[in-house]
Amino acid sequence: MNALVNVAPLKLDRTRQSAPQVFEALRDLIVSVQLEPGTVLQRAELAEHFGISQTPIRDALLRLGEEQLVDIFPQHATVVSRIDLSAALQAHFLRRSIELEILTALCALPDAPHRELMRRLNASLALQEAALNPLDVPKLALADQAFHQEMYEAAKVGPLWTLVRKQSGHVDRLRRLNLPDEGKPQAIVRDHKAIVDAIAHKDAPAAEKALRQHLAGTLAFVDDIKHRFPQWIISHEQ
Known part of the structure; x- marks a missing residue:
């Protein structure tokens, strides 16, 4: 077939x-x-x-x-x-490390590029909000990716987004399995709002805290995902 x-x-x-x-x-x-x-x-x-x-x-x-x-x-x-949890964890580590540095750079932007970044991030948030009601999972997933890519571009490290994306297939599949769960779509947008608010105030520690919470969201539910989708996961457990 x-x-x-x-x-x-x-x-x-x-x-x-x-x-x-x-x-x-x-x-x-x-x-x-x-x-x-x-x-x-x-x-x-x-x-x-x-x-x-x-x-x-x-x-x-x-x-x-x-x-x-x-x-x-x-x-x-x-x-x-199958989804390789080891590869997913490594991709998560890579992305978190890069994006924490990106947030430091974004919070230090001069006023003019900072205003333009805020305009673009708020426009992205509006798209994400539109995908919540009624819920459109594919649209929200695309908007989620675009939101993060905006930050890479604003920090002038756009090619690193390509690197991260290439490494993130396994963790992205975990996110898509987890995304339709009740409350998860709203949590994603809520986390993004917290990141945007911290960048708006140029508060790097608050932005980093919000990012850590955001990126940890899916991995916190790995055991539940493994239980519900055992045929999807390989964990290399001994």
């Missing part, structure tokens, strides 16, 4: 290379937990779905393998990987 039978066909931009577009499309499907662990990704089926040859499909799958989002068994199959 085609793994993408219920996924709308992707209209590729013919002015761009196909492989990066296929990679992004498949990555989004995996990270948004639309493709479950163990789902077999057949090159021929993917090529038919995307309307392209198997070469860019192969390249896209190799990139997904580099991010450990798929397990590639040569001459056999490529399957969506």
Whole structure:
């Protein structure tokens, strides 16, 4: 059975290379937990779905393998990987370390760029609020990512967002499993508001405290996620 039978066909931009577009499309499907662990990704089926040859499909799958989002068994199959808790914890550590430094930089911005940052962050908060009522989980997830990316860009370390994103596939999947839980969407927006308020007052310690609470939110529920989705998780426990 085609793994993408219920996924709308992707209209590729013919002015761009196909492989990066296929990679992004498949990555989004995996990270948004639309493709479950163990789902077999057949090159021929993917090529038919995307309307392209198997070469860019192969390249896209190799990139997904580099991010450990798929397990590639040569001459056999490529399957969506389970969530690796060890990789998730490392990605969390990396992101927290970088974003704590970013907040220090943002709280020290001169007045003009600081005002522009506040305008953009408040606009992002408005989008997040709109995604709460009625609740639109995919829209909120995108707004959440965009909120953090805004801070990287404002601190002039935008390329680090690409690095963090590349490492965060496993922890992002944990977040998506946890996101629909009652009260979780509201908690995300509440945490973002606390971060924005601290940046507005250029209060770095308060911003760092709010960020630590925000990023720890999902990991605090790892045991519950493991209990509810045991087929999704691999923890390397002895």
